Amino acid sequence: MTLHGESFENDGPSSATTAAPVRESKETLRHSALSRRKRTTAAERMAAGEALALHFPLPLLGADPATMSVAAYVSMGTEVETRPLLTLLLDRGCTVMVPRLGSGRDIGWSVLTDVTMLRAVDQPGHLRPDEPIGRILPPDALSQCGLVIAPALGVDPRGYRLGRGAGWYDRALALRRPDCPLIAVCWPWEVMGEPLPTENHDVPADAVLTPEGYRRLRR
């Protein structure tokens, strides 16, 4: 299903000359994704979170999950709830890192030991994901991870993600190991049938996970 009526015929990231219209198209798509999400209820988001954890492909954690570090995220607002998935990863013995945003755009990570240890971040007028307290690891902590799970407002057939437009993940993902798979998480209706508009810095996901299932898209 698509979020929009337009189709983009490009089959790779666009050149800098098309960046302005691409940015505008992304903004329109973000806006419609966020307004669709507003129709979800807290109960739906929690049920979706339980289903998300059930569909997570455990083989991705390798033969010994206790040696695996996973960069995941704490859901906020109208996102699919990720606490059940975070709990699953912790129960399997993985080291789980989640974003620390600092003033909002900074890239940093913290190790999550228990979802009950998450605390709200006081940023008046802004919605921020809850964060663990404790040491803030630098951006390149991502290079320790064997799997990255990232939020998306849409995912196209090539794996390209629509993010929130701050470039947080595009910048962060440049620091992951080249062989480290990226799983994008979104609502089922955000898995798109047509290519998203893309720019050179966009980093495609290898697979998409929704409350309805897991689908590999590349690699």
Ligand SMILES: Nc1nc2c(c(=O)[nH]1)N(C=O)[C@@H](CNc1ccc(C(=O)N[C@@H](CCC(=O)O)C(=O)O)cc1)CN2
């Ligand atoms: N749960 C979660 N964690 C995440 C992200 C995300 O999308 N979701 N990020 C992905 O990049 C990074 C943080 N980047 C962010 C970028 C923009 C906004 C933002 O626009 N917040 C609005 C409200 C958004 C809403 O209502 O849904 C605000 O500040 O008011 C928040 C985080 C890292 N951690």
Ligand SMILES: Nc1ncnc2c1ncn2[C@@H]1O[C@H](COP(=O)(O)OP(=O)(O)OP(=O)(O)O)[C@@H](O)[C@H]1O
């Ligand atoms: N690797 C990068 N280095 C520096 N700036 C970047 C990088 N990637 C993206 N940006 C900047 O971030 C801004 C937002 O990019 P874009 O619209 O692609 O974000 P997004 O993909 O929606 O967000 P996210 O990456 O957080 O999911 C752009 O102005 C872009 O120039």
